[in-house]
Amino acid sequence: MRIWFLGRETDHGDSPTLYATDRGSYLVQGWKVSDPEILSTLEVPTGETVVEIYARLMSHLVKDGLSGIVTSWVAPIVYVKQNGNLVIQGRRVTDR
Numbered sequence: 662m663r664i665w666f667l668g669r670e671t672d673h674g675d676s677p678t679l680y681a682t683d684r685g686s687y688l689v690q691g692w693k694v695s696d697p698e699i700l701s702t703l704e705v706p707t708g709e710t711v712v713e714i715y716a717r718l719m720s721h722l723v724k725d726g727l728s729g730i731v732t733s734w735v736a737p738i739v740y741v742k743q744n745g746n747l748v749i750q751g752r753r754v755t756d757r
Contacts, residue, residue, distance in 0.1 A: 662754040664688055668721025670714075677714035681725045688716060689749050699740055699748060710753045716745050 723729030
């Protein structure tokens with residue numbers, strides 16, 4: 662898998678990051694969700710993980726020809742926190 666950096670959003674040194682792939686998909690790097698309340702509302706299959714990111718990270722999708730505006734809150738976005746952050750679920754990447 663080849664990846665291209667699209668953008669990073671930082672608050673206080675934390676840096677959720679977004680990449681495009683040569684497979685027509687995206688890699689999202691964020692904080693691994695461990696909140697039992699959130700996890701209890703989700704079914705996370707083996708091989709998948711759940712991360713939290715700033716919603717504004719999605720604005721970097723414009724660099725890949727998309728609008729960069731989230732218009733639908735459906736999977737892979739599985740939860741929107743009260744602070745506006747997004748919880749995203751997807752396959753864990755194991756490619757080198």
